[in-house]
Amino acid sequence: MELAETGGDVLGALARMARGAVHGEGECGCGPEEVRVLADREDGAVVRHGGLVAKAHAPGTEDAPHAARLALAAHPDLGGILLPPVPGPRSGRIGDRPVTVWPYGPPVDPGDPDAAPWEEAARLLALLHRTPPPADPALPAMRAPAKAALAVGRMLRTAPDHPAAATVLAAWRTVTDDGGSGPGGGGTRAYLCHGDFHLGQLVRDFRGAWRLIDVDDAGLGDPAWDLARPAAWFAAGLLPADVWARFLGAYEEAGGPATGTDPWARLDLPARALTVQTAALALAKSAAEERALDEVEAVMIDTCARITVSRTAPASAASS
Amino acid sequence: MQCPKCHAAMHTYNRNGVQIEQCSGCRGIFLDYGELEALTRLESQWQAPQARPAPPAPYPAQAAPAAPAWGAPHGGHHGGHYRQRGFGRMLFSS
Numbered sequence: 001m002e003l004a005e006t007g008g009d010v011l012g013a014l015a016r017m018a019r020g021a022v023h024g025e026g027e028c029g030c031g032p033e034e035v036r037v038l039a040d041r042e043d044g045a046v047v048r049h050g051g052l053v054a055k056a057h058a059p060g061t062e063d064a065p066h067a068a069r070l071a072l073a074a075h076p077d078l079g080g081i082l083l084p085p086v087p088g089p090r091s092g093r094i095g096d097r098p099v100t101v102w103p104y105g106p107p108v109d110p111g112d113p114d115a116a117p118w119e120e121a122a123r124l125l126a127l128l129h130r131t132p133p134p135a136d137p138a139l140p141a142m143r144a145p146a147k148a149a150l151a152v153g154r155m156l157r158t159a160p161d162h163p164a165a166a167t168v169l170a171a172w173r174t175v176t177d178d179g180g181s182g183p184g185g186g187g188t189r190a191y192l193c194h195g196d197f198h199l200g201q202l203v204r205d206f207r208g209a210w211r212l213i214d215v216d217d218a219g220l221g222d223p224a225w226d227l228a229r230p231a232a233w234f235a236a237g238l239l240p241a242d243v244w245a246r247f248l249g250a251y252e253e254a255g256g257p258a259t260g261t262d263p264w265a266r267l268d269l270p271a272r273a274l275t276v277q278t279a280a281l282a283l284a285k286s287a288a289e290e291r292a293l294d295e296v297e298a299v300m301i302d303t304c305a306r307i308t309v310s311r312t313a314p315a316s317a318a319s320s
Numbered sequence: 321m322q323c324p325k326c327h328a329a330m331h332t333y334n335r336n337g338v339q340i341e342q343c344s345g346c347r348g349i350f351l352d353y354g355e356l357e358a359l360t361r362l363e364s365q366w367q368a369p370q371a372r373p374a375p376p377a378p379y380p381a382q383a384a385p386a387a388p389a390w391g392a393p394h395g396g397h398h399g400g401h402y403r404q405r406g407f408g409r410m411l412f413s414s
Contacts, residue, residue, distance in 0.1 A: 080364070207361070234385075237392030245385040268388045303392065310390040 018049035056097040065140040069215040083211040105203030119250035120210045126256030129223040141183040142195035142219035148277040155280035159287035171304035180269045184221030191223040223258035228270035236303040
């Protein structure tokens, strides 16, 4: 299934590879709703065909870390936690983007917040963090801090003159001052981490059980970063306190190692980083689309401002 | 129904939604087709990732959860207003 195509028609090539993975050269009787583009981003394009999806990973993905992350998803120790790839020689390439094939699984319904599987997500993360990292092949550092740094870089490239850019940058300095932009999230913790957890990273497997997907940012590091996005949304006032309490409570109940008796002692730094990341990307996107910030984006900028104030106001620096 | 082993009467119980027959004499258990798989599934959900629906309020009416120094006040005024949009945004890598 080697398709040597360059950037141009990635989705077309991906669609052909997905079809081939399901039907070979045979007939296709799949319904139109089963043959769809699920994602089309620079860092990951995904096309579904029937029961499988084909994913084109980011351009320039390095072979060794990519292979280690794929092996992680397929590792028996992670069964029941990570969705395993479809076995067999199914991978290919489109230009400089490796392609992998996975089972299709229904995602979280964005139209039904009350049905979001927060507890199940928390338990899966706790189980992931509790799994001793497989020794071979050696895993790279998880990429959550790198993604935050990339988001700030993108903001500086595309929206340097935005009135809110300085606010975001000041909040980012509180993260870098604390060493939070280092590999694995700074510090010496080396747990198995997802590296980019959000509710879009859950699908149901063939049994209907929720599983984590997307190992592109997975690796070793501080597991608090995997809780950082919900933590940031809670701290921003966007995630209701009761939902946050359910998520964190389920994580702790499942024995997750990210937090201790004072959860925010560990969550503060990564939650600041994810707040900055969200705000930086909001500025970059709004600048690219030549529009004003929307309500939710403005809340993230306000939160950045509070991060900086809390750092400079001596009385409230307790959690740093 | 009689127990095939000791011929005592068997009683039907419902365990987590799975019907099982248990002998009132030797306590042996009879499973219908598919029930062992159903129990295995329940067990795996119980042991590790518990996929059972959460009770409506597993952490009822506690004090508000701890928040960082820079956290927004959670007076409830944000919730309904932002929740739907915020939720949708949370689904995607940002």
